[in-house]
Amino acid sequence: MADTAEAQEISEERHDHEIILTAHDITVAFGSKVVLKNLNLEIYRGEILGFVGGSGTGKSVLMRTILGLNRKQAGTVKVFGIDVDKATPEEKMAIDMRMGVLFQHGALFSALTVLENVQVPMREYLDLPKKLMDELAMLKIELVGLPRDAGPKFPSELSGGMIKRAALARALALDPDLVFLDEPTSGLDPIGAAEFDELVIKLRDTLGLTVYMVTHDLDSLFTACDRIAVLGDKRVLIQGTIEDMLKSEEPWVKSYFRGKRARHLDLRHRA
Numbered sequence: 001m002a003d004t005a006e007a008q009e010i011s012e013e014r015h016d017h018e019i020i021l022t023a024h025d026i027t028v029a030f031g032s033k034v035v036l037k038n039l040n041l042e043i044y045r046g047e048i049l050g051f052v053g054g055s056g057t058g059k060s061v062l063m064r065t066i067l068g069l070n071r072k073q074a075g076t077v078k079v080f081g082i083d084v085d086k087a088t089p090e091e092k093m094a095i096d097m098r099m100g101v102l103f104q105h106g107a108l109f110s111a112l113t114v115l116e117n118v119q120v121p122m123r124e125y126l127d128l129p130k131k132l133m134d135e136l137a138m139l140k141i142e143l144v145g146l147p148r149d150a151g152p153k154f155p156s157e158l159s160g161g162m163i164k165r166a167a168l169a170r171a172l173a174l175d176p177d178l179v180f181l182d183e184p185t186s187g188l189d190p191i192g193a194a195e196f197d198e199l200v201i202k203l204r205d206t207l208g209l210t211v212y213m214v215t216h217d218l219d220s221l222f223t224a225c226d227r228i229a230v231l232g233d234k235r236v237l238i239q240g241t242i243e244d245m246l247k248s249e250e251p252w253v254k255s256y257f258r259g260k261r262a263r264h265l266d267l268r269h270r271a
């Protein structure tokens, strides 16, 4: 277990300050309802960034905006150094292939087996023979810690934790550099959630992934995240390490990280 200073050093070495994604001056509104206003955020290569904020503050909207699934009224999103609004169709496709997503709801297609679910992005972007696709999908299934016999199963035959792992396998199908996880541990029991966090850390360490994780899970924020960004008042209120969150006097941050539910957690929980 690394102490705080050591953990900080490891974290700094890891992301080495290379920016992999920049959201600059983002404004998003639905009709007259402004959800995000002049929001700025940076994500560094190799980090696990935890994204937190009150319910309905716009965490999913921001993730969808970054992914190009929501219209924005203003601002720029640069991924891998390319402004997505100015990207050519070829650049756009290359960017899409380098980003994997685990959505909060509808994680898997219920009519498809786990193997077929993992193959969905492969079919969309690659033209591979079936046998090779089967082998690649099985590798992803094993990578996320599922047994091979999970491949031919349907989502309804899996536990909640296995479904999340299968959805993660699908997000990893195209060997992305950056993965977006929208509340990946919601609905899991604490043991399942802790195991999922460990898996995310292991994948980051072994594959060099960068992870953007929307979460309400304080355990995940304490144990898995190198940095945390807090959304409130339509913008990023604060971003920094868990130590920064614990020192913050911003009222929402203070009540979230030092409130009753956070009381049992402290920095000794950090891996």
Ligand SMILES: Nc1ncnc2c1ncn2[C@@H]1O[C@H](COP(=O)(O)OP(=O)(O)OP(=O)(O)O)[C@@H](O)[C@H]1O
Binding pocket: 030, 035, 053, 054, 055, 056, 057, 058, 059, 060, 061, 062
């Ligand atoms: N397509 C849409 N049309 C209109 N309003 C929307 C749309 N998508 C999101 N909103 C609104 O934007 C606000 C932010 O929603 P969002 O789902 O991003 O919140 P969140 O921070 O992810 O919440 P939670 O933690 O509860 O999942 C909400 O008020 C929501 O109703």
